[in-house]
Amino acid sequence: MQIRLFYPYFLALIVLLPLVWYWVRYAPRRLSPVRQRLLIALRVVVLLLIIGGLVRLSLTQAYQRANVVFLLDVSLSVTAAMRQRALEFIRTVVQEKRPEDGIGLVVFGADATLEQSVSKDFTLQDIASEVEGSATHVARAIQAGMASFPPDGARRLALLSDGNENVGSAAEAALIARSLGAEIYPLPLGQDSGGQEVRVEKLVVPRQVQAGAPYQVEAMVMSTVETTASLELFRGGAFAGRQEVTLTPGKNRVQFLQQTSDEGVHLYEVVVNSPQDTLLENNRFRGFTDVLGPPKMLMLYDEPGPSTPLLEALQEQGLAVEARPWNTLPHALSGYLEYDALIFDNVPGFGISVSQMEVLEQYVRDMGGGLLMLGGEKSFGAGGYYRTPIEKLLPVDMDIPTKMSIPSLSLVMVIDKSDSMGGSINNTSSPRNLDERTTKLEVAKIAAFSAMKLLNPFDQAGLLAFNADWEWTVPMSEAGKREQIAGRLSALTHGGGTDLYKGMQEGLRVLKDVKAVKKHLIALSDGLTAHMDFEALMQEAIGSNITVTTVALGKDADRTLMDAIAHWGQGRSYYTDDPLFIPRIFTAETILVSRGLIEEIPFQPALQTEHELLQGVDLAQAPPLHGYVVTYGKPAAQLLLVTPKEDPLLAVQRYGLGRTAAFTADLGLRWGKDWARWERFPQFTAQ
Template sequence: MFMDWESPLILLLILPALAFLLWAERRSAHPMPAGRKRVLLVVRALGVMLALVALAGPAEVVLSTQRAVVLAVDCSQSLGEEGVKSAMEKARGVLADLPGEVDVSVVGFGAEARLLSVEDLKAEDGGKLQELMKLGGAQSQYAEALEFARAMFPAGTSRHVVMIGDGHETRGSLLDSSREASWGEVQVHAVPVAGVRRPDVRLRSLTPNQSRLHEGAALALTVEVESALDGAGLLKLFENGVEVERRSVAVKTGQVLKEVFTRHPNTRNIYKYRAVLEGFAEDTMTANNEALAIVDVRGRLRLLYVEGDPSEGQFLMQAMEKEGIQLELRGVESMPTSPQDLSGYDGVILSDVPAHRLGEGAMVAIRDYVDKLGGGFLMLGGPNSFGVGGYYRTPIEDVLPVRLKSPDEEEKQSSALALVIDRSGSMAGEKLEMAKNAAIATAEVLTRNDSIGVFAFDSEVHVVVPMTRLTSTTAVAGQIAGLTSGGGTNLLPGMIEARNQLQRVKAKIKHMIILSDGQTSGQGYEALASQCRAEGTTISTVSIGEGAHVGLMQAVASLGGGQSYTTLDASNITRIFTQDTLIHTGRMIREDALEPQMVERHAMLAGFEKFEPPPLLGYVKTLRKSTAQVPLVTDTGEPLLAHWRYGLGKATAFTSDAKSRWASLWISRWSGFGQFWSQVLRETARPPQGQGMDLRTENRGNVTRVSVDVLQDAGTRGNEAEVTAEVFHVPADSLGASMDPVKTLSLRQSGPGLYEGDFEPEESGVYLVRAQSGAQMVTAGLVFNPSSEASLGTVNDKLLREAARLTGGSYLDGDLKLELGEAKARRYVELWPYLVMAMLALFLVDVAVRRWEHVTGVAEIIVGWFWGKRKA
């Protein structure tokens, strides 16, 4: 015997409670003798301890050696009469070897489970056998049989269930039920029994690769055919009751044949598919020669296409028009800036747009659109994309499946960067803070082989960070953080100092970035910029605000061989600095011909057995994130096509482009250009569903569970909504007929934004469920297949072995002796009622101690009365 506790941590309160009682007793001014006070303290301490022990939920664990076994016998039609006979014989064999003290129950199952007597098991007359097979019917529900058996065990016994049958379940999940049984310390043992092998060919399943898709999308329907004969026949596919394709198929005994049909449903509708086997002369059972599937086809895929150079967007748009995908081409200026504005699209494509032009608001909107609204996002490469586009440390980098810092292992050349920053009085406040942040972020994208110097100017130059090898980004950041504003504006001394320090450092690449927000005094800037260019130093300029000397800055950048940037928003400085640094240090872009290499299988590359397109002419370098899928890489192993899930949505990165700069050979010479991009977009885009609702159906034994998720807005679940679901049915033999209403469900809320309800499909065929909440509506379908309960004379060995393994049971494939082991059953006896009674007794003692005068007075009265009676 030992103890078990429901909430043992409550016992930790005993010491603080006793300490409080002791403190209260010492502070008490109640006139009571010291002895009575000590007794009262002890009584109350015991009462508090008993109360806390009772709250902790103690139970006495009583171990028992009593064992119970339930024999669950498959009596369904899948075994046939001979198979059921064999199952009963094996059940009798197991029963004969069990010790006499074991409690034994017998369950027969098929379409339902029913308790049998041991006499039923021992009876060998044909009438009883026919009755059992009638009970079994045309279904094998192993999961329901296990759940029924678990309810048969007496309390305080070790529990064993022996499943005797072929393991071919038609409804429910034995593995799920076995996992639940293992938590209840039930061991499942399996005895395999096969029916008589008959010449038969059956259609095991018809499985679509998507249950919902858009108009024109490719739909793959996989048919699995299992056979116990050698022969040839026809496999037909029907779409909404009309035959659309037939194939000659040859089958072999014991093998599974897979055939894949490809359809392109081009009209919005609910599509019902039926596969049928015909023409097998030796097939003795035709009831299992068909299977059903249902697919919900929605409107055309619609994506927003934001292209840095809209004239280059025609190549992808024309290719996708042929594939049935609608792209809405926009320039960056008309990019929506809220998730709600993006929610009308199935995905967003961002191509060669720099981060400072896109803006923080649009980047946050894209992130929330993917994360909270389940949208799709694709970034294409280009000179203004990924790291070279300034997306380092932005919301877009969070969404992407690649990291944007340069992988420069193969390029050992060092770079030297000089930042020349205006610190005049007009830069005070946000401008200077953003400039400091930009300088720190720029240091972070450099490597330990690089050098950096930071020079501030007002009327003269101030060396903030002397030109030095970047050994510690933290140290450089600390020096930059101390920069303050003040003084006039004279750029020339800053440029001269930066040029002199760049000349003294050994580096293959030398670059200068100048930032100013105002007019500068002095002259000779153009000549100095030309001289720097001749010495191998390039110069880029950033003009911020309306007062900047934009003309001079553009001239300096032009003569210095760099880029000129103009912005009115100080928050863009960081993006511009990092973008310009990565461009001019030369590590982020590679413009050479490269052969893409397929290294992982993915749905985006379906149909490409060998991925052999023409070469690409360039890409932006990135690094894969750890959980991303990377189906395509470059010849140096860097990511070319990467994909992952982000929040509720999906994001894809293609580090080359889809236009004439790097993909010109793909556009002009590759017939797979349209197929490749259509598959990438379809896998990335938001799945077709209600904007604020999603619907799922799941078979659970004899019932189907309908589950609806409701979103009120981005990231907020809809609670206390009125959600209804209508169920429609089309019979299996008339899939072209209209759907008949079967049932209307009022779904109950079972979790945050989750609504559920159940119904029981009765007839074979297709069921459509349409859920509605207010103006929102979403549909889903399920298939109740015609019964496949016809014996092939085989055993689902894998299922039975796994069920036994999950529960620690055995697989009895020869010897029928069941080893029950020495496991001891446990029974829990709750102790809290006894503790409560003890507390009540202590309460009475507490009252007696506190009212001792009353107790003694009552005692004197009783004693006086007693003596008075004796004298009388």
């Protein structure tokens, strides 16, 4: 570091400093001593600043020798004229450099060679080195240039190339060079004016694919003119596809859909041929992919067993499928590591804990797993997935928007309030670290209020609590009166015996007189009750257009009777031994009844969006489906197949690193029975 004064004679003005003191000290105006000192200091500072500006003080650093290494592209994509312009540019720089600066030259193509080492006396006539020109390996040139620098002096790399890199990663090599103190200056060679050139810049091939799974291979083709071209793709030397395209000036993307069951590393090569081309040497590009073994799937099903046609179709396509009951869903992330994807085949969500759902969400989001949910009477919104972590990751919403036409509903909930409902939820088979005062009845009250919140404000709802007798805790009223409903629910307490018949009889009596398109009763009990003539009671209910659903809670519940009541009442029967699942059961049942979530009509699927999952599947030849669960597509999802009402049938989306799909019909059990006999069914399910 050096200090330099351009006009040092102005330093003579420093002799004026005593005059500043004299000027202030003997000024006619008398100042206090403090003000005199302050004024003297300020004027001295101003005078020094003026002197400093006049002398032009500057700090200079000694010049550091610069070492410049030119990286010259001599691959086949660089014409002789472009190369000659680059050499002239280098000679011009050599003539204008400082005497102490060093110049070096690296020439490169598929490999890199040091043409001349860094020297102060650099001269350049022509290129003597022979370099393989079939590729452009910029990264190797940067590495060779870094190795040629002397230990002292600034390091600078000047890259002279057309930028047609097709081997290695120049970006990674440049980051390493910068971390070692080198500066890189890219100097594009450009194109010869008026030249007709077509070349392959890149071939994008997935690093890894599953055997039998479809994938895309994309060629990036650069053209200087508008022309026709033929692209041929080869895998392992064998013909794998051809595309006849029209190229526009600039970059053009051409995609090939590929699929193979042969495991191992495969070499892909694309070749472009065009009538308007100058250099043929840059018309091909290579890439590799590793084809892994068949993906392993975990298929979870509800009783009585898995969908046999679906299981057989997947296995026929070479997929390894492990079928297990849904209640074996892993609780820890380690339980998913051996699987590539999960299939939910009519799995009820109200039997899966929130913690299990969160682990599954993490598996998809962070580990790149897949999830396919199939439709069924216990799936999607009908299965209790509304507002759960699983709904969050799927491409469809479980609730129907309120703008859709929904018929009026009257709902009565008949809730057991006997002594047994006063038991703590921590005493159940699912251990919980919760407040000991939280009882089964408290959870049931939460479930009832959650269900009422899902209703339209003008729907009718009521809650009847029973023990040995009954009482209307919430008399029939509009569901929109939530504050009033919440206040009445809070006053409900437990106690007494259990007489389900009386409670249901009273609830049905009130429902008969209500005017509504749909009338539904939900009965919850955790204990045994006297066996009265429930079948006759249910026949009366059906005669009054009332359906009945039952929820059996705990091991002491009379499951046989509750199942029979639901069967006679043309509703659904639920069972859980964990009270914390009650709100989800009530929510699912309310959505199912109030929204009409299940459509059971024959229909022909309609194609909404072209996608690789449907490649080779002629949906025009597909037989009809006979039902589906109504859902609503999310904004980020791709709707591939829809119903005649434009409800989602097949939807997919990315979620973090993974992918999820929803097929709202089933595949081969009830609604998809005709599809199970379709010749394209195995291919469709595997894809």
